Amino acid sequence: GAVVSQHPSRVICKSGTSVKIECRSLDFQATTMFWYRQFPKQSLMLMATSNEGSKATYEQGVEKDKFLINHASLTLSTLTVTSAHPEDSSFYICSARLPSGGAFYEQYFGPGTRLTVT
Amino acid sequence: GQSLEQPSEVTAVEGAIVQINCTYQTSGFYGLSWYQQHDGGAPTFLSYNGLDGLEETGRFSSFLSRSDSYGYLLLQELQMKDSASYFCAVDPYNQGGKLIFGQGTELSVKP
Numbered sequence: 001g002a003v004v005s006q007h008p009s010r011v012i013c014k015s016g017t018s019v020k021i022e023c024r025s026l027d028f029q030a031t032t033m034f035w036y037r038q039f040p041k042q043s044l045m046l047m048a049t050s051n052e053g054s055k056a057t058y059e060q061g062v063e064k065d066k067f068l069i070n071h072a073s074l075t076l077s078t079l080t081v082t083s084a085h086p087e088d089s090s091f092y093i094c095s096a097r098l099p100s101g102g103a104f105y106e107q108y109f110g111p112g113t114r115l116t117v118t
Numbered sequence: 119g120q121s122l123e124q125p126s127e128v129t130a131v132e133g134a135i136v137q138i139n140c141t142y143q144t145s146g147f148y149g150l151s152w153y154q155q156h157d158g159g160a161p162t163f164l165s166y167n168g169l170d171g172l173e174e175t176g177r178f179s180s181f182l183s184r185s186d187s188y189g190y191l192l193l194q195e196l197q198m199k200d201s202a203s204y205f206c207a208v209d210p211y212n213q214g215g216k217l218i219f220g221q222g223t224e225l226s227v228k229p
Contacts (some may be wrong), residue, residue: 006159034216043205044161044219057214093160097215106151107217109160 003027003063004096009106012118013084021079023094025066030096034107050077079105084086084117091115119204120144121208129226131195138223140193140206147208150189151217157203164204165191167217184189201227 003026013019023033031052036044048069049057056069068080081088091114097105122142130136140150149168153161167182167189169175179192193200204222207217 032215041224043213043221044216049214049216051214095161095217106163106166107215109162110157111160114158115127 002108004030004094004095004108004110006092006105006113008113010112010114011116013115015081015117016083018080018082019084021078021081021115023077024098024104025075025096025108026065028096028098029075030085033071033075033077033094033096033107035069035079036093038093038112040091041059044093046086048087066075084115086117089117097100102104119208120147120208120218122208124204124206124223126146126221127224127226129228131228132196132198133165134196135192135194136196136225138204138206138225140191140220142187142189142190142206142208142220144187144208144210144218146211148211149209150180151207151209152178152180152191153205153207153219154195154202155205155222162207196227198227198229203223 003030005024033050035047038044046059048061050069050071052071052074058064071077091112093112095109119225124140149166151166154164155161165180172181177194182189203222205222206220
């Protein structure tokens with residue numbers, strides 16, 4: 001149980017275009033999901049906390065107008081990178097927590113999306 | 119704020135025991151977690167310490183001492199498949215369950 005999927009796994013886009021990444025909890029309902037980015041050989045940097053039915057909470061330094069997050073259902077959160085630039089190229093990973101009553105400290109991660117902006 | 123320090127790289131041989139340390143400066147958190155990530159893959163949960171002391175899960179153990187602002191992950195009977203990056207993380211108080219990760223330790227297991 002507790003499987004999180006992401007789509008696409010890899011995407012290449014041209015500079016100036018937008019890319020949408022989907023994160024789905026397959027066998028549980030996730031009221032809260034998290035979005036991270038990770039550069040090669042570096043740590044996971046939290047970008048934002050996505051809450052179902054409300055606005056995302058962005059970490060300091062993350063541009064909310066550039067990284068649009070929508071959590072429209074209990075099993076789906078999306079991250080849209082708008083007007084992508086080469087410096088946005090990175091590994092984007094989502095995670096989800098089990099609903100109340102589960103192991104609150106354990107997050108389940110998706111397989112990640114490798115974004116390359118040319 | 120929170121910052122967690124880990125060694126960047128550790129090398130050990132198959133069958134050995136290795137300890138990966140995590141020291142932190144944080145304003146308060148519920149517990150210290152450990153995650154494993156193979157190259158290009160998703161992080162997977164290994165262990166959690168909500169209280170001080172040792173937690174054992176098979177070949178992996180984790181330790182936390184809040185008074186020393188220190189924790190570690192202990193891997194026993196190392197196997198080649200344990201070669202991966204290991205991250206400690208904290209879930210800060212009243213922050214909606216988000217995790218703040220350390221910089222990660224790349225473990226290389228040699229034959």
